[in-house]
Amino acid sequence: MTAGGHERRWAIVILAALALLALLPLTAPRDDVLNFVFLILLAITLAESWNIVAGYAGQVNLGHAAFFGLGALVTRMLWTEGAPVLLAMAAGAGTATLFALVIGVAAFRLRGAYFAIGTLALGEILRTTVGNVLPEISTLPAATIASYRLTQRFYLALGLAAVSVLAVAALATSRLGLGMRAIREDEEAAESSGVGALSLKLTALALSTALAGLAGGLFAYYHISYYPSHPFGPHWTFDALLMTFIGGVGTLQGPVLGAILYIVLKEYLALRWVDIHLLIFGALFVGIVLLLPGGLVQAAERARGVLGGARRAA
Amino acid sequence: MLEIDGLQAGYGDVRALFGVTLSVGAGEIVALLGPNGAGKSTLLNCVAGLVRPRSGAIRWDGQDLRTLGAHLIVERGVALVPEGRRLFGGMTVQENLELGAFASRAWGGRRAGLERVYTLFPVLAERRRTAVQALSGGQQQMVAVGRALMASPRLLMLDEPSLGLAPRLVAAILEALVAINRAGVTVFLVEQNVPAALSLAHRGYLLEGGRIVGEGSGASLMADEHVRRAYLGPLAVRTPSPQGEHQ
Amino acid sequence: MSVLAQQLLLGLLIGGLYGLAAAGLSLVFGVMRVLNVAHGELIMLGGYGAFWLAALFGVDPFASLVLVIPGSLLLGALLYWGLFGFVVRAHEETRIKNSLLIGFGLALALHALAVRLWTADERSIPTSYGGAVLSVGELSIPLVRLATLTLALVLIGALQLLLSRWRWGKAIRATAEDWQAALLTGIDIRRAYLLAFALGTALAGAAGTLVTVAYSVSPSIGLEWTLKALIVVVLAGLGSMLGTFVGGLVLGLAEAASAATFGGPYREIVGLVIFVVVLAVRPRGLFGR
Numbered sequence: 013m014t015a016g017g018h019e020r021r022w023a024i025v026i027l028a029a030l031a032l033l034a035l036l037p038l039t040a041p042r043d044d045v046l047n048f049v050f051l052i053l054l055a056i057t058l059a060e061s062w063n064i065v066a067g068y069a070g071q072v073n074l075g076h077a078a079f080f081g082l083g084a085l086v087t088r089m090l091w092t093e094g095a096p097v098l099l100a101m102a103a104g105a106g107t108a109t110l111f112a113l114v115i116g117v118a119a120f121r122l123r124g125a126y127f128a129i130g131t132l133a134l135g136e137i138l139r140t141t142v143g144n145v146l147p148e149i150s151t152l153p154a155a156t157i158a159s160y161r162l163t164q165r166f167y168l169a170l171g172l173a174a175v176s177v178l179a180v181a182a183l184a185t186s187r188l189g190l191g192m193r194a195i196r197e198d199e200e201a202a203e204s205s206g207v208g209a210l211s212l213k214l215t216a217l218a219l220s221t222a223l224a225g226l227a228g229g230l231f232a233y234y235h236i237s238y239y240p241s242h243p244f245g246p247h248w249t250f251d252a253l254l255m256t257f258i259g260g261v262g263t264l265q266g267p268v269l270g271a272i273l274y275i276v277l278k279e280y281l282a283l284r285w286v287d288i289h290l291l292i293f294g295a296l297f298v299g300i301v302l303l304l305p306g307g308l309v310q311a312a313e314r315a316r317g318v319l320g321g322a323r324r325a326a
Numbered sequence: 327m328l329e330i331d332g333l334q335a336g337y338g339d340v341r342a343l344f345g346v347t348l349s350v351g352a353g354e355i356v357a358l359l360g361p362n363g364a365g366k367s368t369l370l371n372c373v374a375g376l377v378r379p380r381s382g383a384i385r386w387d388g389q390d391l392r393t394l395g396a397h398l399i400v401e402r403g404v405a406l407v408p409e410g411r412r413l414f415g416g417m418t419v420q421e422n423l424e425l426g427a428f429a430s431r432a433w434g435g436r437r438a439g440l441e442r443v444y445t446l447f448p449v450l451a452e453r454r455r456t457a458v459q460a461l462s463g464g465q466q467q468m469v470a471v472g473r474a475l476m477a478s479p480r481l482l483m484l485d486e487p488s489l490g491l492a493p494r495l496v497a498a499i500l501e502a503l504v505a506i507n508r509a510g511v512t513v514f515l516v517e518q519n520v521p522a523a524l525s526l527a528h529r530g531y532l533l534e535g536g537r538i539v540g541e542g543s544g545a546s547l548m549a550d551e552h553v554r555r556a557y558l559g560p561l562a563v564r565t566p567s568p569q570g571e572h573q
Numbered sequence: 574m575s576v577l578a579q580q581l582l583l584g585l586l587i588g589g590l591y592g593l594a595a596a597g598l599s600l601v602f603g604v605m606r607v608l609n610v611a612h613g614e615l616i617m618l619g620g621y622g623a624f625w626l627a628a629l630f631g632v633d634p635f636a637s638l639v640l641v642i643p644g645s646l647l648l649g650a651l652l653y654w655g656l657f658g659f660v661v662r663a664h665e666e667t668r669i670k671n672s673l674l675i676g677f678g679l680a681l682a683l684h685a686l687a688v689r690l691w692t693a694d695e696r697s698i699p700t701s702y703g704g705a706v707l708s709v710g711e712l713s714i715p716l717v718r719l720a721t722l723t724l725a726l727v728l729i730g731a732l733q734l735l736l737s738r739w740r741w742g743k744a745i746r747a748t749a750e751d752w753q754a755a756l757l758t759g760i761d762i763r764r765a766y767l768l769a770f771a772l773g774t775a776l777a778g779a780a781g782t783l784v785t786v787a788y789s790v791s792p793s794i795g796l797e798w799t800l801k802a803l804i805v806v807v808l809a810g811l812g813s814m815l816g817t818f819v820g821g822l823v824l825g826l827a828e829a830a831s832a833a834t835f836g837g838p839y840r841e842i843v844g845l846v847i848f849v850v851v852l853a854v855r856p857r858g859l860f861g862r
Contacts, residue, residue, distance in 0.1 A: 072670065118853045125608050125669040129803060130852045136800065137845045144838040246796065250681065257674070287685045294682030301674045302659050376753055400759035412754035414747050416812065425747050429759030433740070477759060 022265040023181035030174050037163045046166050050234065052275045053169035054227060055255060059267035060176040061223035062252035067262030068189055069216040070196030071120070074249055075131030078138045079108040079221040081244030083228025085142065088150060088240070091233065097168075101229030108225030109218050116217045120210055123199075135246060143241035151237035165234045172230055176223050180264050183219065192216055196262075254293050257300055260309030269308050327351050328373065328404075328481060328514065333382035335365075335372050342368040344536040345382065350481070355503070355513040357527035357544070359520055359557060365536040366516040367409050370483050373514075374406040375399040386481070400429045405479035409486050411470040415459035419450055422458055422469050426476030435478060443472035446502055464495035471502065475511075482506060483514045488522060500526055520557040524548045575711040580829045582712055588825020589722035590783055592818035594798055595805035596729055597776030603811040604749040604769035607657055608669050610676035613799030614683040615774050619645055619781025620790030621691055627698045634698045634786040635720065641778045649774025652679070653767045661766055680795055687792035697789040721783040726818060728779055732772065733814045745769050749811075797841075804844040807851045 033053075037046060058080065065073045083104035090100035115134060122130050152160075183189040191212050194202035203209050228243055255274045260266025278289040304310055328350040335343040342365040350356045360366050371377040373384055375396030384391045391399055405426075414422050423443055427436035444451035447468040453461065458469055467487060474482055484503070488496040496519065504526055507513050517523035524530055524544040532540035532553065540552065547553050598612045609615075622641045626632040632640070656679065660671045705716040736742040741764075748755040748765040755762050784790060784798075801824065809820030824844050831843035 072673070122852060124666050125673045126852065128670075128673055129608070129610075130849060133800065133803075133845045133848045133852075137842055137849065140838070140841050140845075144836075250677070253677070254681075285689070287688050289685075290681045291685035291689070294678045294680070294685065296678075298656060298675050298678035298682070301671055301678065302656070374757060376756065395761065396756035397759045397761045400757065406757050408754065408757060412751050412757070414750040414754065416750060417743075417746065421743060425743055425755075425758045425760070428740070428744060428747075432759070473758065 019181050019184040019264045022263075023177060026177050026265065026268055027174060030170055030177070033170060034167070037166055041163075043162055046162050048275075048279060050162075050166055050169050051279070052272055053166075053173040054230060054234075055251065055271035055275050056173045056268050057169070057176045057223060057227040057230070058248065058252045059255040059259070059271045060173075060180050061220045061227060062249070063256045063261060063267045064180060064183065064220040064223070065213075065216050066253075066256060067266075068183060068192040068196065069213050070192075071213065071216075072125070072128040072253075073131050073217075073220070074128045074246075074253075075133075075135030075138075076220075076224055076252055077244050077246055077248035078131075078135040079112060079224040080228040080231070080248050081138065081142065081241075082108040082111055083225030084232040084243035085228075085240060086225075087229035088232035092150075092152065092156075097229075097233050101226055101233070104229040104232070105222045105225030108228065109222045112217050112221035113214060116214050117210075120213045120217075132246070132249075135244065135249065139241050139244035139246070142244055143239070146240040148240075149237055150240050157236060160236070165230070168233065169230055172223075172226055175226075177264065177268065179219060179223065183216075184264055188212065188215065193262075254297055256307075257297055258293070258307055260307035261305075263306075263309045266307050266309045273308075327387065328512070329383070329385045330369070330373070331383040331385070333369065333372060333379050333384065335368055335377055335379040335382075337368075337377070341380075342536055343372070343379075346533065346536070346538055348531050348538060348541070350512060350514045352480075352512055353507070353510065354529060355507050355515065355527045357523040357530040358514070358516045358533055359523060359530055359547075359553075360533035361556070362518075364533045366533055367485050369533070370406055370485050370514075370516055371408075373399075373404065373483060374408075376406075376408075397429070400477050400479075401431055403431070403478070403480035405474040405477040405482055407470045407474045407482070407484040407487060409489075411466055413458045413466055413469055413473070416457060418455050418457055419461070419469055420454040422473050423450075423476050426473035427478075429477050432476060432478045436476065439476045439478060443475055446475075446505065447472060464491050464498070467491060467495070467499055468502075471499065471506075475506065479511060481512045481514060483516075485516045486518060487515070488517060488519045496522060520553070521548070577833050579712055580833050581826055582714065583718070584825040584827075584829025584832075585822055586715070586718040586722050586825070587788075587828075588822040589725040589818070590780055590787070590821070591801050591805050591824050592821020593725040593728060593776060593780040593783065595802040595809070595821055596732060596814050596817045597773035597780070598799075598802040599806045599809070599811055599814070599817050600732075600745075600769055600776070601773035602806065604745055605657070605661055605672075605766050606665050606668050607660060607672035607770075608676065609657070609773070610673055610799050611679040611683060611795070612676070612773075612777055612802055613795035613797065614680045614687075615645070615648070615777035616781040616784065616798045617687060617790060617792065617795045618648070618683065619778030620785035620794075621687060621696075621781075622778065623782040623785050624691070624696050624698055624790060634700065634782065635724070638724075638779055638782055641782045642775050645775040645778025646771045648778070649771035650767060652774065653770040657770060658763070658766070661763070680799070684792050684795055691792065693792055695789045695791040696785070698785055700786075715787075718787045721787045724783060725780070725821075728776065729814050729818045732776065735772075736814070741765070741768055745772075800848075801844065804848045807848055 033049060036049060062076050065071050086107045087100045087104035090103055091097050119127055119130055195209050195212060199209050231243055255270035256267045258273065259270025281289045300307055330346060330348050333343050333346040346369060358366050368377055372379050373391065375394055379392055386402060386404060414425065423440055424436055427433055427439050432439065449465060450468055450472060458466060487499050500522055503513055515523055524547055527544045529543055530547045531538055594616055601607055601609055619641055622644060623634050623637040626637040626640060627634055656675055657672060660668050660675060663671060703717055707714040707716055736746055744760045744765050745768060747760060748762045752762050805817060805820040805824050808823060809817045827843050828840045832840040
């Protein structure tokens with residue numbers, strides 16, 4: 013079985029599951045259920061978008077929240093000024109991507125951990141600046157609140173999650189994705205075999221930040237009131253990182269699994285203990301980095317291997 | 327005494343040694359000769375514990391060194407002057423030398439050790455407070471040899487001690503090695519400068535492509551047709567007198 | 574004019590703590606090539622250590638250093654044995670990246686733990702001498718902050734002495750310069766790593782105590798202090814602890830100048846901008862000597 017076949021199969025499974033979810037507003041139109049699934053869908057989009065740069069191009073981007081935040085900022089501004097929400101989201105994603113390309117040229121000169129801390133600093137600069145320039149909470153006008161429909165947000169989130177899964181699946185099976193994996197394994201060897209590392213990394217970053225910008229736009233469309241600097245907060249990056257690594261970085265299905273597990277556990281635990289999920293996930297994450305770099309996906313494969321071996325032996 | 331038996335080693339997928347067997351007896355000076363990439367450094371690094379062998383045995387006084395950490399091998403009295411010297415450039419000459427005596431077996435005797443090294447290389451005594459990176463190449467090589475001596479080794483291994491040095495300095499280093507050997511230290515030497523190495527070695531081994539392809543006394547190797555053609559080149563037509571050249 | 578001078582003075586006073594915070598990070602990175610992004614959380618824990626000692630047993634916060642420093646040493650040793658000791662087996666680039674990820678997970682967990690134990694509230698340690706001020710001309714120098722600056726300098730000097738005089742201090746420096754050569758001189762480099770990490774954690778704990786005495790502590794200060802320490806390390810380079818201390822003072826002054834020029838909310842940005850600019854100019858020699 014080729015890697016591509018593997019990813020194609022998972023893409024079909026995930027998309028089929030998402031298609032089933034489309035029936036949810038018709039069969040169980042409870043707001044709390046829809047809100048919960050919405051959070052999972054947003055998390056899937058965020059995790060898959062982060063996964064593109066980390067999993068395929070091998071760069072840990074700790075400034076991902078900046079692009080999520082920019083998407084949210086631009087979308088919210090245009091949409092509240094009367095632009096159609098899809099157009100506003102496209103503009104938000106475009107802004108995020110443009111910003112990514114500008115800083116990407118400089119940031120990708122940095123290797124490994126230096127890229128990580130450099131992007132972290134950039135994200136913090138943006139967050140602080142936005143917090144300083146726009147200190148007031150952003151609340152939707154009364155008329156908009158009156159016409160607020162949760163199902164619209166839900167379907168938008170569903171569509172976006174599907175788009176991000178499709179994008180990663182397409183990337184994983186393409187020549188582009190192959191080149192990115194070559195960079196991840198050995199950048200110098202990849203360069204010497206004719207893979208243009210910088211342009212590939214920039215492509216990965218552009219795709220990743222466009223999706224993050226769209227996710228930010230969805231956030232702006234969904235929430236009634238929030239501080240404009242909130243979507244720039246580093247926890248958005250950290251969430252994406254945790255979900256992706258716990259699920260399995262560099263795979264299609266890993267971030268989806270990670271996102272579901274993360275949101276379910278977070279919401280469940282939050283009922284009793286605020287923030288305790290971070291203690292659990294922080295510890296889980298450390299364990300995964302040390303013992304199981306492929307996350308849950310790798311754990312499942314190992315389990316299957318052990319079971320298969322046992323069956324063969326029997 | 328050092329016994330290496332059927333040693334296989336490599337880095338990642340690249341094999342460097344294919345079953346090397348040799349021995350270095352107590353009190354000897356043994357030279358290991360061979361072209362670049364033959365696996366000479368890998369062999370010394372295996373003995374010193376920097377590279378883990380795939381298979382084969384390395385015994386020092388009957389004890390297996392393969393499973394010992396590199397720092398514990400120093401404690402057993404085996405010291406290596408590594409390729410490229412690998413000094414602590416930001417630290418002074420004296421600090422480098424003192425660190426050479428870090429092993430517990432040597433720490434107590436570090437004052438006496440310093441005296442010995444400064445007697446052997448008086449120029450280092452003058453520059454004891456100088457940062458090593460400010461020294462000339464020859465002086466740095468003296469620090470490297472001196473640092474290894476500070477561990478008061480019974481076996482001193484040297485990886486290309488003459489590399490990049492002017493002939494006069496090569497002679498000085500080699501002279502020092504003879505003096506060290508006379509004081510009872512076994513010397514195991516990897517050298518590109520074949521005439522120089524064979525002029526002082528009691529015995530030598532030829533390592534090519536990760537295998538031992540020849541061995542013999544210094545003089546017999548010097549006379550060997552293959553050695554002359556492969557290592558001594560056209561210049562070796564006029565046979566240098568083994569003792570005369572570097573004195 | 575005197576307002577500006579007063580602001581710069583306060584910047585200088587906090588800068589000493591930036592230097593102390595960075596010294597631990599610099600030691601660990603320089604020796605182990607391990608980037609511990611949970612360094613700020615270790616500072617935070619040191620702060621709560623002092624807070625607890627004061628709240629539960631009435632220990633004077635400065636005196637609590639006598640307990641916090643050994644406690645942090647022990648914590649550092651445990652963290653090395655349990656976590657960071659596993660990364661040092663990998664090659665340099667993988668090592669830095671994995672340590673970053675582990676530190677990150679640790680940071681999240683410690684933050685959540687601190688919220689559990691001490692709530693998310695900001696805490697400080699009230700003392701009878703907390704309000705004492707030394708007036709020099711138009712400047713007023715808060716005595717507690719002056720004391721923290723002095724102690725930071727003393728601790729850094731003590732570290733420098735340890736590294737240059739103590740047998741294992743020299744071993745730590747040798748390991749930082751060339752770990753393979755260190756092995757060849759008979760140094761057990763795992764032990765040097767352990768000592769460096771424990772010392773780095775002890776410095777973090779001490780910094781946390783001083784931060785809590787002079788300012789305050791809350792579970793969320795970790796990221797901010799990690800960033801400050803990173804900025805100072807980038808500014809000062811590796812190798813000299815006194816250089817790191819001076820780097821901290823420079824950051825403190827730069828922040829104060831920026832706050833005075835652009836307004837208080839922009840205090841945080843100047844350091845980050847310096848950081849990003851240095852990264853852009855020296856992408857490889859970032860932590861060069």
